[in-house]
Amino acid sequence: MSNPFPGFWGNERVARILFRALQGGTLAHTLLFTGPAGCGKKTLARKVAERLFCPDLCGKCRNCALLKRGSHPDFLMLGPEANFVRLEQARRLQSFLTVPANSAPYKVAVLEDAHRLTPEAGNSLLKILEEPRERTVCILTADNVDNVLPTLVSRSQVYNLAPLPPDELKEILVAKGAQQAQAEFLAAFSGGIPGKALALLADSAFSQQRENFARDISAVLARRRDPLEVAEAWHSQPQLFLDLLDLWLRDMLMLQTRQDYRPANIERADSLAECNAVCPVDKVLFLLEESVLARERLQALCNSRLVFDSLLLKMWEV
Template identity: 35%
Template sequence: MGQPRVLSIVRRLLQRSAVPHALLFTGIEGVGKRTTARAFAMALNCRAAENDRGDPAEQDFCGRCAECRRIAGDSHPDILQVNPQKGILRIDQVREVLATLALKPFSARRRVVIFADAHTLNPEAGNALLKVLEEPPDDSVLILTARQRSDLLPTIVSRCRHIRFSPLAADVLAALLSADHGLEPQQAAVVAQAAEGSYTRALALADAHWERQRDWVIGAIGLDRGAPPEEGCTTMALAYAADLARSKDLVEARLEMLKTWLRDLSVRPYAPRGVINQDRADALDAARARLDDRRLLALWDAVEQAHKNIAANGNLRLTLDVMALRMADLLAA
């Protein structure tokens, strides 16, 4: 899983039979919070482990008994996952959980309720959940996942055992991509570096043919050579913005590619081993020879401002037009 510290904490809780009534898992998307929550539910309810746990460091659950199989298949009636509806966890969802918690578990020793993305709780839902945390049922465990504890009500955080998940190491991500998805080692290494510790993001980048996407994103605007194409800067910039806007679901990923490339251009002369796009070292050197720190900072600001405007629901095409025109001007200077 790539979270040795988290596993150590969870195993100590199991070994000492000191499982709290509520846990809060925080960290960026794609670092194993939900996977760990499901594994924790299996460890609490595994029938084989109940009969013969053996060494907890070696075996937390069997993965084969009826309880484990149903939990792994998201079909266990006592292991509930509550997901946001249109980006929000709502009061009716919490009330449904409250009604379930008032009943005895169907077959599990410990019922587990996983509130995914608990930072999306609206105020009414948060207050209703707080009542459960204040008077938790003895046979149930609540697990909340969130990006960071500051996104939740302090009263909710104070009633949970907080466990923080770190971004996954690049070598762990690369190994997962190679083993589970057949990526070549060099490709897996580049994607893993660009994913910034998130397995979810790494998969998205791999599925989107990240290297090909990156080469177009940096090449079409001229960042692979530090200068715009020879054709008219304005025409080129507007065409580039139009192409970016055409695939709305890829815009954020493409802006991240631009930022990663600009970051590499900045650090290449000083810390070459810290470069993410190692497979394009020649292009980085060619561009860096023509771009000083001042222009790199201005280019970064152009992309970052576009990213912020889009996140704030700004006009997509207008935002990308402004960004591309500013970048073209900077590269032509």
Template identity: 30%
Template structure:
């Protein structure tokens, strides 16, 4: 179910204000590019704009009523004058854009208006993009295009120049956390998830994922053994860490979780306990925070960020983690 105007306004107020102004002043662009991170509400906003244009009883002249036949059909994905194009496999192909053009050369089934959304517009093949470009260069009156992407830099500049670009900002972590709680995630888990992803669906999946629950325990255990001797930390890597974080994306997630431990320690040191994410470990973390310095924590966080960079540069994961552990222990008051 797509979000309502009120729900989306809460997470993307600037975007909704721009859309509202366009509708009220009757200056809706022929083509928009909605760009921003995954989970920021781009597709929902596209469908909301569609409902605003097709709604039979809009409130204040712009806000869809959500109850008329058109609003209901758009929500269920079967309005004859609204077309959604998504990648067929890995890409959007020229034949998909051509089929769209053929459809749009006919008059609207129920009104003169027609609207199309292209999801993951950055995945168009070169031929598909060139085909769309011709379409954008000669827009029909009352035809509207919404291109949606997380990678605006991958789209042809000639296409970008014909679109009004609207940027969707990441959801603030505190709003993300409250949305998670509304969706049944525990208040102790929500802050952690809101730091790891901006995508509500992904966060909800992680909250029910046994692998993720185990990952948190392994990360906290590694932090504990870092305070002991280097050999024990290396043994822990072999017996626990490498067995759990096998794939590159899993290791990346593990490094993120480890980084958040050090962030929590820093928050405790500067008196911002309300910002910690490992809330169930608060008393232990408060003890650990007494045993280190803010400068040392920043050095350790920098080392983890550097390890993430090396991971994406395809460094051997085992060597990377062994080097990181030594770096995290180096010069530390608790070795």
């Protein structure tokens, strides 16, 4: 069967189950989509609304047109404000679902990040969901089902979206215009999260940052450049640097220990070889541990410049 929700990528099994419920009329009034940020929960919620509003996805009717434009009066998407979903938003959702549909066959409300509901908002939402109106669908999203009020979970049909296997995500990225090697890197770097990979593919600054990173890391490991200068250049983007570093070190390690390994950074194979020439396995392992420590220190709100000075100096050491 072709993709029942065109534009939603991956998690085909979940998509098929959901589509069957939709077609068979067994879709619950409350759905809960769970999974890490960027895995497609919001996209899927929109796609469900599209199917409910126009089962054939004709693309021409009023419902299709208004949804596409983001101005359909029977579709509402709400998210947390200042980190919490508050009572006010739960009430907005309630009044939205109470008024009959305008032109669509259903009313669909999406509430993002249901794990951020305040207790009052959660209770208020629960009351709405306990006695749902006919032809209304409320879609909740959350990072993890364990973080959602159990009473909400028990009233929902739960669909869990997982990160995509690297090959599957690679294909999607290539279809979106990525080069093979770039797609391989992004699939690995994003941890299989399509939202993250696609955002990086569209980010023109990112490939330059990767270039700079490869240049800087090779220069420090080969003791060709002052590590403190590199720390100065990168400490304001600690997350990006550490994410690039982890994958880089993993490539170095695997290249030294496995014959047939194809590195995620295949486009920069020369720089990887240069690094491996001056960095034996035990130092790579040591640096991987240091990278973990650096993350812990940043989480403990240590000064990022100091954390980076210390990390980069360790790379420079023999």
